[in-house]
Amino acid sequence: MLNIKNLHVKLEEEDKQILKGVNLSLELGKVHAIMGPNGSGKSTLSYVLSGKDGYEVTDGSAQLESVDILDMEAEERAAAGLFLAFQYPVEIPGVGNMTFLRTAVNAQRKLRGEEEMSAGEFLKVVRAKAKDLKIDADMLKRPVNVGFSGGEKKRNEILQMAMLEPKMCILDETDSGLDVDAMKLVAQGVNALRDDKRTFLVITHYQRLLDHIKPDVVHIMANGRIIKTGGPELALEVENNGYADLLEEIA
Amino acid sequence: MAMDDVQVKDGVDAETVEAVKALSGTYKYGWNTEIEMEYAPKGLSEDIVRLISSKNDEPEWMLDWRLAAYRRWLELKEPDWAMVDYPTIDFQDQYYYARPKSMEDKPKSLDDVDPKLLETYKKLGIPLKEQALLAGVEAPEGERRVAVDAVFDSVSVGTTFQAELRKAGVIFCSISEAIREHPELVRQYLGSVVPVSDNYYATLNSAVFSDGSFVYIPPGVRCPMELSTYFRINAENTGQFERTLIIADKESYVSYLEGCTAPQRDVAQLHAAVVELVLLDDAEIKYSTVQNWFPGDENGKGGIYNFVTKRADCRGHRSKVMWTQVETGSAVTWKYPSCVLRGDDSQGEFYSIAIANNMQQADTGTKMVHLGKNTKSRIVSKGISAGRAQNTYRGLVSMHPKAKNSRNYTQCDSLLIGDKCGAHTVPYIEVKNNSSRVEHEATTSKVDDDQLFYCRSRGMDEEEAVALVVNGFCKEVLQALPMEFAMEAQALVAISLEGSVG
Numbered sequence A: 001m002l003n004i005k006n007l008h009v010k011l012e013e014e015d016k017q018i019l020k021g022v023n024l025s026l027e028l029g030k031v032h033a034i035m036g037p038n039g040s041g042k043s044t045l046s047y048v049l050s051g052k053d054g055y056e057v058t059d060g061s062a063q064l065e066s067v068d069i070l071d072m073e074a075e076e077r078a079a080a081g082l083f084l085a086f087q088y089p090v091e092i093p094g095v096g097n098m099t100f101l102r103t104a105v106n107a108q109r110k111l112r113g114e115e116e117m118s119a120g121e122f123l124k125v126v127r128a129k130a131k132d133l134k135i136d137a138d139m140l141k142r143p144v145n146v147g148f149s150g151g152e153k154k155r156n157e158i159l160q161m162a163m164l165e166p167k168m169c170i171l172d173e174t175d176s177g178l179d180v181d182a183m184k185l186v187a188q189g190v191n192a193l194r195d196d197k198r199t200f201l202v203i204t205h206y207q208r209l210l211d212h213i214k215p216d217v218v219h220i221m222a223n224g225r226i227i228k229t230g231g232p233e234l235a236l237e238v239e240n241n242g243y244a245d246l247l248e249e250i251a
Numbered sequence B: 001m002a003m004d005d006v007q008v009k010d011g012v013d014a015e016t017v018e019a020v021k022a023l024s025g026t027y028k029y030g031w032n033t034e035i036e037m038e039y040a041p042k043g044l045s046e047d048i049v050r051l052i053s054s055k056n057d058e059p060e061w062m063l064d065w066r067l068a069a070y071r072r073w074l075e076l077k078e079p080d081w082a083m084v085d086y087p088t089i090d091f092q093d094q095y096y097y098a099r100p101k102s103m104e105d106k107p108k109s110l111d112d113v114d115p116k117l118l119e120t121y122k123k124l125g126i127p128l129k130e131q132a133l134l135a136g137v138e139a140p141e142g143e144r145r146v147a148v149d150a151v152f153d154s155v156s157v158g159t160t161f162q163a164e165l166r167k168a169g170v171i172f173c174s175i176s177e178a179i180r181e182h183p184e185l186v187r188q189y190l191g192s193v194v195p196v197s198d199n200y201y202a203t204l205n206s207a208v209f210s211d212g213s214f215v216y217i218p219p220g221v222r223c224p225m226e227l228s229t230y231f232r233i234n235a236e237n238t239g240q241f242e243r244t245l246i247i248a249d250k251e252s253y254v255s256y257l258e259g260c261t262a263p264q265r266d267v268a269q270l271h272a273a274v275v276e277l278v279l280l281d282d283a284e285i286k287y288s289t290v291q292n293w294f295p296g297d298e299n300g301k302g303g304i305y306n307f308v309t310k311r312a313d314c315r316g317h318r319s320k321v322m323w324t325q326v327e328t329g330s331a332v333t334w335k336y337p338s339c340v341l342r343g344d345d346s347q348g349e350f351y352s353i354a355i356a357n358n359m360q361q362a363d364t365g366t367k368m369v370h371l372g373k374n375t376k377s378r379i380v381s382k383g384i385s386a387g388r389a390q391n392t393y394r395g396l397v398s399m400h401p402k403a404k405n406s407r408n409y410t411q412c413d414s415l416l417i418g419d420k421c422g423a424h425t426v427p428y429i430e431v432k433n434n435s436s437r438v439e440h441e442a443t444t445s446k447v448d449d450d451q452l453f454y455c456r457s458r459g460m461d462e463e464e465a466v467a468l469v470v471n472g473f474c475k476e477v478l479q480a481l482p483m484e485f486a487m488e489a490q491a492l493v494a495i496s497l498e499g500s501v502g
Helices: A044-049 A075-080 A096-112 A120-130 A137-141 A149-165 A181-193 A207-212 A233-241 A244-250 B002-009 B014-022 B046-055 B058-074 B115-123 B128-136 B162-168 B175-180 B183-188 B202-206 B449-456 B464-473 B482-494
Strands: A002-011 A016-025 A030-035 A054-063 A082-085 A092-096 A168-172 A201-205 A217-222 A225-230 B037-039 B096-101 B146-152 B155-159 B169-176 B211-215 B224-233 B243-247 B251-261 B269-271 B274-279 B284-292 B305-315 B320-329 B330-333 B339-343 B347-356 B359-372 B376-385 B389-399 B407-416 B422-431 B439-444
Touching: A002 A030, A002 A044, A002 A233, A016 A044, A016 A168, A016 A225, A030 A233, A044 A054, A044 A075, A044 A149, A044 A168, A044 A201, A075 A082, A075 A096, A075 A137, A075 B014, A082 A096, A082 A149, A092 A096, A092 B464, A096 A120, A096 A149, A096 B376, A120 A137, A120 B211, A137 A244, A137 B389, A168 A181, A168 B046, A181 A207, A201 A207, A201 B096, A201 B243, A207 A217, A217 A233, A217 A244, A225 A233, A225 A244, A244 B162, B014 B146, B037 B058, B037 B128, B046 B376, B058 B175, B058 B183, B058 B202, B128 B320, B146 B243, B146 B305, B162 B169, B169 B175, B175 B211, B175 B243, B183 B243, B202 B305, B211 B224, B211 B251, B211 B449, B243 B251, B251 B482, B269 B320, B274 B284, B274 B320, B284 B305, B284 B482, B305 B347, B339 B376, B347 B389, B347 B482, B359 B376, B376 B389, B389 B407, B389 B439, B407 B422, B407 B464
Parallel strands: A030 A201, A030 A217, A082 A168, A168 A201, B146 B224, B211 B243, B224 B251, B243 B274, B251 B284, B269 B305, B274 B305, B284 B320, B305 B330, B305 B339, B320 B347, B330 B359, B339 B359, B347 B376, B359 B389, B376 B407, B389 B422, B407 B439
Antiparallel strands: A002 A016, A002 A054, A217 A225, B037 B096, B146 B155, B169 B211
């Protein structure tokens, strides 16, 4: 589904290399997790993949279903089926959450040359999906993320994901700022979207999210590289011993 | 019901974006109708004033009024306090009167109107019902209706729905017709809100106004439909000087829509209008404007110079006026729709979106003059600057000694797109009693890269993303507009900001 080869990325504004040769291969229908200490480049990886400005790819490639995505605009990547659930969802004052969702859904459909979703159909679908995530009608009307609690913001990200039905979902520290109950709700939402045609990349600091979203593969990232790959047990190892041992292993 | 919510009230929606996409990137209304024009000679003199007056078959008193204004104008100096910069206007190099030739024998009904004129309105392509109405087509049963008085250059071409309005006792006609048919009303009220000597441009307008709209709502009448005027400047080098007078008698109500468009030309065009609103006891007027006159090209060539005086006089107790404006066009905008809150418990509201892109300059705002007791005013101004444009909010809130227990709330928000534009807020506040309260809030923000990335990562392209964020910023004002106008205004907001990012 997503193939990342030897990806090197530096900041555009300063001479600072952040990704130093990332190799990752994410198979269709699988859930991969990336763990790693602060500053290892996890969030940068998610931004570069989704097309945020401010980064320069100096080497390597990233292919979504064998199509190179690094030269595509952010919106083209979205239409191609890539979705990033933000660590810090952005507030857009004055724009109703529902309006935002509908604009996004139809923008992607248009880019793919598909028919737009009618207002009636959209409402039906969004209400059903919102209900699963315990998002009430009021939250759909409020401006995007404005005054949302941490949990509401993350649930809202998952609602967007559910509406946009991407093939490749990247979750950037979706557990940050969540209490246990909120995390469970978000995890339920994600699990409901798991199927054999959808791939996930879950970025997290902590094992606890992975108790709820069970990964197939776990990668450890440090200093701009994937330093170790294993099964779910690798996450537990990190939880118990921290990253120090792993970092020493490769030093 | 819920579907309506999505479509209209939630800021921008997909239909709007679709409508915007369908429109080309350049100024959409830049065509020129080939209708033979009848011009008065260039320049301004007493003879021209007399000519305009005689072309409109005006009575003696009207001519005298104009001539007094003209003589006054000669003594006035063009004001220079606004934050706008434009080449000196040569007032002798303008045409002061132009009208389509086919109007020489004035049409008795819309069937007599030159089809090309009607075609002109069609080209405006505005999804309002005006077009059909102008063409004389009855709206289907149950649809909300809008009556139109269209000003094509200087002569009002046709007024619809006269009969039904007449039944309600409402007078809605061109000002020139009103001068002939309702002289007692015109003499009583014309110049009573904006006096002949008010300011340079208003005085000029008083001397040379060629046409405009007149509305009278009798006591206790709620106008059965929204009234609408489409102004359009067509002839090259013609200053358009319309004059609007709306009188809402006791306990009456009217909503008035004004839309403006002008074709694209290299030469700057002058526009100096005067709008007077009179409100008696318990009357209410809503006056909404969507102005998308040609803003000039990216280098500031051409465009409309818009110097407008709009004022409402809440003469009656408990009267209420609401100005809503969406200003996206014009090279230079100089405009301060104001409220004189004379009657006790009267209320004034001003909602404004002013967008300046490329080389546009806007100096706009309002004046709230509190004279009566317990008067209230509210100002919500949203200024958006992009390109190399300058956008200034200039507003006065004045609480006079007798305006006891009066209140004002002002909110001025500025949004900057890019780093070469400017936003300025110049509030003047005068309080001359100790029981009134004035609140002023102001913010300045930039369209945030994170917001744009967030939208784009969900599939919107850059222009859709900017339109969405900006429409969100303007939401409070867009909501104050009548529904038909709100949709058009949303589209305009997006169009006028095209190419402003990236």
